[in-house]
Amino acid sequence: MDELQNLRRDIDAIDRELVELFRRRMDVTARVGAYKRERGIPVLDQERERQVLRNKGELAGEELRPAVVTLFQTVMALSRRQQRDMLGQGADNPGVRRWREARDAQRQPIPAPRVAYQGEPGAYSEQAALDFFGGSVRAAGLEQFEDCFLALREGRADYAVLPIENSSTGAIRQIYDLLTQYECYMVGETTVKVEHCLMALPGASLESITHVYSHEQGLFQCERYLNAHHGWKQVPQADTAGSAKMVADSGDLTKAAICSARAAELYGLEILARGINHNTQNTTRFVVVSPRLELRPGADKVSTLFVLPHEAGSLHEVLTVFAVHGLNMVKLESRPMPGRSWEYMFFLEFTGAPGDPAVGDALHELAQTTGEFRVLGWFPSNLGQEQEHAFHVKRTGEKAGP
Numbered sequence: 001m002d003e004l005q006n007l008r009r010d011i012d013a014i015d016r017e018l019v020e021l022f023r024r025r026m027d028v029t030a031r032v033g034a035y036k037r038e039r040g041i042p043v044l045d046q047e048r049e050r051q052v053l054r055n056k057g058e059l060a061g062e063e064l065r066p067a068v069v070t071l072f073q074t075v076m077a078l079s080r081r082q083q084r085d086m087l088g089q090g091a092d093n094p095g096v097r098r099w100r101e102a103r104d105a106q107r108q109p110i111p112a113p114r115v116a117y118q119g120e121p122g123a124y125s126e127q128a129a130l131d132f133f134g135g136s137v138r139a140a141g142l143e144q145f146e147d148c149f150l151a152l153r154e155g156r157a158d159y160a161v162l163p164i165e166n167s168s169t170g171a172i173r174q175i176y177d178l179l180t181q182y183e184c185y186m187v188g189e190t191t192v193k194v195e196h197c198l199m200a201l202p203g204a205s206l207e208s209i210t211h212v213y214s215h216e217q218g219l220f221q222c223e224r225y226l227n228a229h230h231g232w233k234q235v236p237q238a239d240t241a242g243s244a245k246m247v248a249d250s251g252d253l254t255k256a257a258i259c260s261a262r263a264a265e266l267y268g269l270e271i272l273a274r275g276i277n278h279n280t281q282n283t284t285r286f287v288v289v290s291p292r293l294e295l296r297p298g299a300d301k302v303s304t305l306f307v308l309p310h311e312a313g314s315l316h317e318v319l320t321v322f323a324v325h326g327l328n329m330v331k332l333e334s335r336p337m338p339g340r341s342w343e344y345m346f347f348l349e350f351t352g353a354p355g356d357p358a359v360g361d362a363l364h365e366l367a368q369t370t371g372e373f374r375v376l377g378w379f380p381s382n383l384g385q386e387q388e389h390a391f392h393v394k395r396t397g398e399k400a401g402p
Contacts, residue, residue, distance in 0.1 A: 036083065056068050077317070081325075095366075095368075102293040107292045108294070114156070115157060117162070122245075128190050143238070160184075161286050161288055167282060176333065179376060186376050186377030188380065191382065195274065197258070198271070198272045199256060201247065208253050215243070245263075256272065261274070294379075300380060302350055318346075321362050
């Protein structure tokens with residue numbers, strides 16, 4: 001034990017030297033910041049920082065190179081923060097400007113809103129709209145996800161309620177892609193527990209069924225149940241509730257649909273089997289999208305979008321921002337950029353309250369560290385801790401959910 005105490009004393013003595021050296025380094029970087037301020041030079045010089053990191057890694061040797069590079073990435077992030085404070089937070093950055101303009105043009109929540117969702121009545125998306133806005137909401141189902149964004153842009157809807165990820169099958173890529181194409185904002189979120197039912201016309205039975213219809217992910221999530229019925233042909237459709245409507249309109253006792261129990265009630269179908277999805281904790285997260293930013297009471301989750309080049313250390317530099325500012329990142333999703341090989345769009349969410357200086361600092365630093373930066377929304381989190389974990393362990397490449 002005496003040996004351990006001696007070693008700890010040695011570490012404490014080295015740490016005191018490190019702190020003094022760090023203080024001296026920050027004094028010098030403050031002078032660098034003053035120089036940049038006087039001459040209008042941006043805080044971030046990415047090529048210079050990459051060269052510095054290469055040099056530090058070479059000084060450390062092979063064994064310590066990764067650790068030393070990580071150490072200096074954090075040190076340099078702290079230096080940038082110091083200089084950014086001196087230069088007025090880089091308010092001229094296009095990403096920062098875009099965010100400030102959206103914040104200044106924010107609106108209050110719309111009373112008695114018109115809400116769009118994708119699918120037919122009885123879809124899980126309609127249920128999400130009812131859960132978020134209440135049973136009296138004026139909700140209209142549209143054919144495609146993009147139709148909802150067009151309705152927002154053209155003023156035919158005040159909000160759209162859209163599925164963005166599923167706890168079983170991960171991210172719904174179409175929604176992420178559309179969020180990059182349209183100038184919209186997330187203003188809320190909710191979840192719907194998915195319980196798939198097999199339904200058919202009155203008089204049908206499991207023995208009479210030959211074809212089963214649903215959204216491709218409804219079929220995927222019920223794969224084990226369906227595979228136990230070898231004679232059934234699985235037919236993908238645009239949405240689950242639309243499948244129920246199609247079966248009801250067909251008058252065919254050989255056809256069945258996979259959808260919610262509510263859809264069976266709406267379309268006069270009989271439920272032949274309940275809860276046939278193999279994951280009993282299957283939950284879909286929906287976001288409420290608005291054509292203008294809203295900052296609702298209790299807003300505590302920030303959603304952002306940015307572009308990073310396919311270069312070593314570029315993502316680590318972003319993650320360092322959150323370590324430096326003590327903020328909790330709760331989601332990271334990436335999507336390849338069409339027509340731009342090896343470049344990626346990242347969707348990142350983190351927790352933080354409006355008015356928290358650390359959040360403002362982090363947003364400014366993200367805007368200067370990344371390319372094509374956008375704040376997609378700042379809204380009250382509506383996920384429990386267990387649901388957060390179920391969703392956010394998912395990463396890139398997951399299939400779409402229903």
